[in-house]
Amino acid sequence: MGENLRRIRNGMIKQTLIGLSMTVGCLSQLSEVYSQNSPKSTSCPSDLQRLTELMLKDLPSYANRVIQRERLRDRPFPSSLYIVVAGRPEFEPLPLTNLQYQPVLEDTAQQVFFTTLERQYGEESLVNLENYYWLFLTQTEKGWRSVILFSQLASLNDGGLPLPPEDASNGPIGQGIRLWLRDCVPEP
Numbered sequence: 746m747g748e749n750l751r752r753i754r755n756g757m758i759k760q761t762l763i764g765l766s767m768t769v770g771c772l773s774q775l776s777e778v779y780s781q782n783s784p785k786s787t788s789c790p791s792d793l794q795r796l797t798e799l800m801l802k803d804l805p806s807y808a809n810r811v812i813q814r815e816r817l818r819d820r821p822f823p824s825s826l827y828i829v830v831a832g833r834p835e836f837e838p839l840p841l842t843n844l845q846y847q848p849v850l851e852d853t854a855q856q857v858f859f860t861t862l863e864r865q866y867g868e869e870s871l872v873n874l875e876n877y878y879w880l881f882l883t884q885t886e887k888g889w890r891s892v893i894l895f896s897q898l899a900s901l902n903d904g905g906l907p908l909p910p911e912d913a914s915n916g917p918i919g920q921g922i923r924l925w926l927r928d929c930v931p932e933p
Contacts, residue, residue, distance in 0.1 A: 789888050789929035793855050796882075796889060797834045800925050801859055804831040808921035815917075825866035828917065829873075834859045854881040854892050861918065874898060878918060879910065888931040894919040 790796050805828040812826055838856040856879065863874045881892040896913035913919050 789926075789931045791884065791931070793857070793882070794834070794836060796929075797836075797857050797859070800922065800929075801831040801834060803925055804918065804921050805829060805861075807925050808917040811917045811920045811924070826917070827864045827866075828921075829862040829864050831859055831861045831918075854883055856881055876918075878913065880922065888929060889926050891919065891922050891926060894922065 790799070808828040808831075812828075835858040836856070837858075859878050859880070861876045861878065863876055865872045865874060875898075877897045879895040879897075881894070882889050883892050884890075891914070894913045894916075895910040896916070896918065897910040898908045
């Protein structure tokens with residue numbers, strides 16, 4: 746009977762050690778997954794072109810997370826929209842004072858033009874959309890801030906007229922830009 750008790754005790758010790766090592770292993774993997782999904786602070790350059798390059802690289806993932814969160818909240822976002830890529834920035838500003846009846850935006854706001862490739866899935870179809878964006882940024886003591894964002898969908902028909910621009914500040918791209926700028930820590 747003493748031999749059986751020793752075997753049972755040794756078996757229980759082995760099972761406890763195995764369970765403990767599995768728990769520690771799972772916790773370390775969970776910690777690694779959590780750190781990969783946590784927003785990492787990006788160093789925010791004061792140079793507009795470098796800032797834009799970094800932002801456009803991360804923008805699809807930020808905007809797609811906005812879309813996913815809105816879907817979970819049953820908000821009216823297109824249910825099958827995904828931002829594939831953002832790029833092709835241009836920095837030649839348009840003069841603003843000539844384009845406004847009553848000046849709202851000063852000529853000191855930094856202007857960036859960029860495009861996105863967005864994909865929308867239907868029940869039996871796939872539509873690729875190219876959107877054009879006009880972003881106004883300003884640099885503050887606390888870093889860069891988005892002033893306003895306009896978007897314009899490319900013509901749906903080859904050679905057709907483009908649709909008029911609309912305020913996209915509260916859409917997935919506008920929210921993604923604000924979140925990215927929030928995570929962006931100004932360089933010393």
